[in-house]
Amino acid sequence: MGRKTAIINLDPANDCLPYECAVNIEDLITLSDVVAQYGLGPNGGLVYCMDYLEKNMDWLKEKLQLIAKDHYLLFDFPGQVELFTLHNNAKNIIAEMTNQWDYRLTAVHLVDAHLCSDPGKYLSALLLSLNTMLHLELPHVNVLSKIDLIEKYGKLAFGLDFYTDVLDLSYLQYHMNQDASHAKYRKLTAALCGVVEDFGLVNFTTLNIQDKESVNDLMKLVDKSNGYVFAGIEGNINEFCKVAAGPLNWDYYRTGEIQEKYMSDEFIDDFPDD
Structure with a gap:
């Protein structure tokens, strides 16, 4: 497309990068060093690394100043959900970029499409997406990724648009209540579905990484949400x-x-x- 793009790896556990990055957090700190030095597990080590990055934002700002003016930036964050739901380090890093550096960012949240084949897991994905949206306070695009593999994990109870548009969740409740393992939690299920519906924020787009049109559609949606299309x-x-x-x-x-x-x-x- 002719777009000048730079990838910034902010995942300290990404030791085998499948792409060339313009900025790599491993030049600042690595997960393996943290785990070895402080005796932390992988989750605690990632939290430590993001805390360290938050306290050394000048390093990131200096690196980005060389490319930010004429590049479209892609930030690859860790996939650990706690960083975007429970802790403030990633949120503070993003807030500094948007509020002080005047970056126009969009969060792209990838959820495996196969979770749709299990109503309980799908409800969990809805709650996680909602929690992340409220926590990060960014323009947000939720994506059902690997959509081409969705049928491998079982037949869907509803049409795909039910899962992408997050339609009337009473149908999901009814479907879950037919399963004895879920039926005893029907009140909890109804309450959780009510939370999602009351906010009315969550929906999904889809992604098949092998399909150029699917990738283009996602890129257009992201570019619209962060304002790039208005350029x-x-x-x-x-x-x-x-x-x-x-x-x-x-x-x-x-x-x-x-x-x-x-x-x-x-x-x-x-x-x-x-």
């Missing part, structure tokens, strides 16, 4: 509204040129604060 619109509020409310079918192959032309300091200074 080619010069202060026309009507055009902003059209793109914001319209479908994801803009001329996407123009973005490489747009980035070079508009993602400069001069344009960013003129970008609406809201």
Whole structure:
């Protein structure tokens, strides 16, 4: 697509990188060193590493200053859910980037699609997604990944749109209550489903990494949520509204040129604060 992209690895356990990264947290701290030095397990070690990064944000800022002005940045965070639901280190790192460095970030939360084949696991995924959204306070895209493998784990009780759009969860409750192992928790199930529905925040898009169109659709959704798609619109509020409310079918192959032309300091200074 012609987009200048830089990947920033912030996962200290990512010792076999499948990509070339512009910034690597292992130049600052590694999980293996922390585990060996302090006798921590992998989970405690990751928490320590993220705490250490939070206290050394100047290191990250200095690294990013060399590439941030003319690159689309992809941050690869650890997959440990506690970092994004219970602890504040990742949240504080992200908050500094958005509030002090003026980065426009979107959280992309990957959930294995096979969880849809088990109603209990799917409900857990809904709660985890909601918790993460509330904790990080970012534009958020939830993704059912590996969607091409979903049927391998059993037939779905409902159509795929039920799981992506998070439709009436009373059907999910009824389905779970048919299982004796779930039936005794029907009140708890109803309460948890009620929490998800009351917030009304969670839905999913899908991803098949082998399908170019699927990847493109996800990229468009992310670019719309973080404002990248607005880069080619010069202060026309009507055009902003059209793109914001319209479908994801803009001329996407123009973005490489747009980035070079508009993602400069001069344009960013003129970008609406809201």
